[in-house]
Amino acid sequence: MTEIVLRPGTVPLDHWRAVLDGAVPSLDPAGRDRIAASAAVVAGIVAKGDPVYGINTGFGKLASVRIPAGDVETLQRNLILSHCCGVGEPLAPEIVRLVMALKLNSLGRGASGVRPQTIALIEAMLAKNIVPVVPEKGSVGASGDLAPLAHMTAAMIGVGDVFFEGAHMPAEAALQKAGLKPIVLAAKEGLALINGTQVSTALALTGLFRAHRAARAALITGALSTDAAMGSSAPFHAEIHELRGHRGQIDTAAALRALLKGSEIRDSHLEGDERVQDPYCIRCQPQVDGACLDLLRMAARTLETEANAVTDNPLVLGDGSVVSGGNFHAEPVAFAADQIAIAVCEVGAIAQRRIALLVDPGLSFGLPAFLAKKPGLNSGLMIAEVTSAALMSENKQMAHPASVDSTPTSANQEDHVSMACHGARRLLQMTQNLAGIIGIEAITAAQGVDFRAPLRTGTELLKAHAAIRAVVPELEVDRYMADDLAAGAELVLSGALNASVSTEILPELA
Structure with missing residues (x-):
């Protein structure tokens, strides 16, 4: 299969057409330092304990609820599980692959606070053609495509189903078969993965x-x-x-x-x-x-x-501030x-x-x-x-x-x-x-x-x-x-x- 390199912020339309046709995308390594720096900002906020939306608070109407540092990982996992509310037929695998590539490109700009290893898992799933089963309905196109992106993210933590090697199977089994491990989401990562317009855009x-x-x-x-x-x-x-x-x-x-x-x-x-x-x-x-x-x-x-x-939201800006x-x-x-x-x-x-x-x-x-x-x-x-x-x-x-x-x-x-x-x-x-x-x-x-x-x-x-x-x-x-x-x-x-x-x-x- 054709391999293409995504240079975040400058990817042309032809690259997205190529992903739909089966090309395997990966991120330009030049952006790794920027990605790591934004993740370090989020880790610093957790360590310091100052309340920042989506990192150590609840979500949406629950933003005023403070979350202790010891519960931050549970917060992100619960976010994904609770948002897996999609209904209808699964989106076509080629469209879900495009969703994943679009998310990869967005996170690759280094403004989302997501760790390099989380991004690497998306790359690996694309390379091995592990495609999450994403129901077609459930998004209203604001606060991100929450439900469908939650189904995508659920596969990354070993929950839900995927298409792999011509079969429909549990995500955890497919990851294991491919030599990959489910990831434990760190602070803000669940929110970064499900906030965004990638399903609508795909x-x-x-x-x-x-x-x-x-x-x-x-x-x-x-x-x-x-x-x-x-x-x-x-x-x-x-x-x-x-x-x-x-x-x-x-x-x-x-x-x-x-x-x-x-x-x-x-x-x-x-x-x-x-x-x-x-x-x-x-x-x-x-x-x-x-x-x-x-x-x-x-x-x-x-x-x-x-x-x-x-x-996604909030964003890690160039000066290191995190703003909604x-x-x-x-x-x-x-x-x-x-x-x-x-x-x-x-x-x-x-x-x-x-x-x-x-x-x-x-x-x-x-x-x-x-x-x-x-x-x-x-x-x-x-x-x-x-x-x-x-x-x-x-x-x-x-x-x-x-x-x-x-x-x-x-x-x-x-x-x-x-x-x-x-x-x-x-x-x-x-x-x-x-x-x-x-x-x-x-x-x-x-x-x-x-x-x-x-x-x-x-x-x-x-x-x-x-x-x-x-x-x-x-x-x-x-x-x-x-x-x-x-x-x-x-x-x-x-x-x-x-x-x-x-x-x-x-x-x-x-």
């Missing part, structure tokens, strides 16, 4: 990467649909988009021009075409998909910053997740309208009803289009902003929360739905282009068409369609459709 990053992959695929299927509908490429003229100035719109139009270049279908009706303008789903692709790309890029900047942030703040509040992540959700919804909405256009003989410029070779006897892609509408509608319902849905918790101590965690988690389902829509468009557009034979689409789209046809044959007569739709969605989710065209064509997140 989910949002996963949603971001999947959304960007699907949005790029939608440019390919959108271009293929444009050719299938014998649509005009004139609205993609560079100067139109430069006159408006939005970067995403400019980049999207450039991608569509490159994809459609050399199309015999387009060339066949450059003269004598009686249509003045195409419907918006064809003509306004740069304006809609480009705006969505801009939203994804904005969210990417927020999440890159958050992934490099220190988000509110970096655990995940409002930036919640906003980013909402932006991604809106972009996912709109990329799918305009793609669904292109599918609807292609199956409608009143709009599709000479294509048969539902792209069936013998309409009536065959229903063709009639219900595939209905499925795309169902997925689009579900995403619309899920796109309501989570960030505005605060509710007070913890005896009103945490009286405003971000709801970032479930706001980010919904992106997993939304991007799955989007992949379904784009996969259906791929199938529909490829079928439409087939009807334009002997005219051929352009060089780049021919490669995309071949990738589609490699997994979904041309529809000659009605057949069982569910497998075809699943194959189309997988083309999008895996990135195979994007990989079929020249890499420089599709716009990046940066």
Whole structure:
């Protein structure tokens, strides 16, 4: 497996994508002195006995309760056990590994007071692929992702379950099998491990990467649909988009021009075409998909910053003081997740309208009803289009902003929360739905282009068409369609459709 070094505070988005894909992260050794120094500050506070929140006091509403030095380790263990209140299905192991890597990066900045050996255990668990079982629900995205991070931390002290060597087993047994020992948490360490936005951020990053992959695929299927509908490429003229100035719109139009270049279908009706303008789903692709790309890029900047942030509480500052703040509040992540959700919804909405256009003989410029070779006897892609509408509608319902849905918790101590965690988690389902829509468009557009034979689409789209046809044959007569739709969605989710065209064509997140 690939190994990557995290340099806390400066880790790029590509590193987090690599962790999701299985790379093994470790901390840059250059930060060890800073980590040890912050841990020494916490140890000094315990020895001196002055009350400091989270070190020798209770938590939240119980902050006024003093904890004797002899009970500090028990305090941290009790904190973890009491906060293991997650419910629902386990998060996917690759997402939990990303959570652990994000936590490693945050602690590595040396402002959390966590000992080097505690950080080393996270590194070792990642290296040996010991992945805590973390239930998906329970965080409101403020005071940290407390419940899910507690489940992560519980595995470090030998409590709860993990995934290891292809099995679900008790954490203590897995650690022993891997030659590791559970750790006894020192002062503040439990709090440092469960305070923070790492679960929300990991989910949002996963949603971001999947959304960007699907949005790029939608440019390919959108271009293929444009050719299938014998649509005009004139609205993609560079100067139109430069006159408006939005970067995403400019980049999207450039991608569509490159994809459609050399199309015999387009060339066949450059003269004598009686249509003045195409419907918006064809003509306004740069304006809609480009705006969505801009939203994804904005969210990417927020999440890159958050992934490099220190988000626990209290923090050990550069002058050695320990100060309480509110970096655990995940409002930036919640906003980013909402932006991604809106972009996912709109990329799918305009793609669904292109599918609807292609199956409608009143709009599709000479294509048969539902792209069936013998309409009536065959229903063709009639219900595939209905499925795309169902997925689009579900995403619309899920796109309501989570960030505005605060509710007070913890005896009103945490009286405003971000709801970032479930706001980010919904992106997993939304991007799955989007992949379904784009996969259906791929199938529909490829079928439409087939009807334009002997005219051929352009060089780049021919490669995309071949990738589609490699997994979904041309529809000659009605057949069982569910497998075809699943194959189309997988083309999008895996990135195979994007990989079929020249890499420089599709716009990046940066």
